[in-house]
Amino acid sequence: MEDYHWDHFTRSIFINAPRSKVFDAWTIPQQIETWFLEKADFADRYGKVRPKNERIKNDDKYNWKWWNYPVIEEGRVQTIDPEQRFIDFLFVGEKCPVRVLFKELGEKTLVQLSQSGIPRDDNSKVQIHMGCSQGWSFWMVNLKAWLEHGVILHEREEIPNIDEFEIMELINR
Template sequence: MTSTQDATGAPVAKATMMIRRPAADVFAAFVDPAITTKFWFSRGSEPLRPGGTAQWFWDWYGVSTTVRVLDFEPGARLRVEWGDAARKTVVEWTFTALSPERTYVRVVESGFQGDDKAVVASALDSTGGFNLTLAGAKAWLEHGVQLGLVPDHVPEDARHLA
């Protein structure tokens, strides 16, 4: 079992998945919006690069965010800051090559703001979201199938039910 808290005891969102593709390919899928749009967001302003910023859009939800790259180690690690001024968090992806064709991806989001209830709710929501994202990435990278997990998670005509 993995920890759901950071070193200070604050809740974090965490998701993991083994993807049967080389680490360089899996890393590229998270930095190049031409690939990422196949399994996560609807569009991105530009590829992520060291020290750069980009805008990511989830058009089906009317949501966007600015992503600022903090660390960029091709094929190994990506760390970004995202969110609005009052709710910035840090997301770190690590890409561990288990073999030349198998990569273990670990995503951890930390720094949630608010009272205890809000922090836990945000961490749980992000945990679910990152698990959907990794499952979608696995389907796309291994099989070329777009599952539509993120837009179908809460479609517009079912939002009142969520």
């Protein structure tokens, strides 16, 4: 698979909602904690944590706690477009730039997420490229379900004791 680009990927989804509503879901911590993360803390450059109902801003640092997964993701918001066309942030320990585009097409919004900067070693191909591309695909579908139908697909309650391999297999953790 020499032609495959392991250093980046793009995922897209149409959401039947106005761009402003979809943009809010990505940029207001209270909403992020509904469809995506158990806890999403954003702090300004002075370390002051933003209120959950306040839009995140350029250069905010974040701490994300995943649902039913013991990893805390730390990164930085690079750009929040004031026209609500895109957001840029650094992911995977600030190694991987992510851009989320929001294109309004009539009553729908096309959300296009691109992650780049993925190292090409075998571990990164599996853990970052495959893991993140599958993860983003699920979370984007979860966002669509929430905005269009008010339904959350991910598991919000603690998962019973099962070994780590089985936890990694859960698509709605």
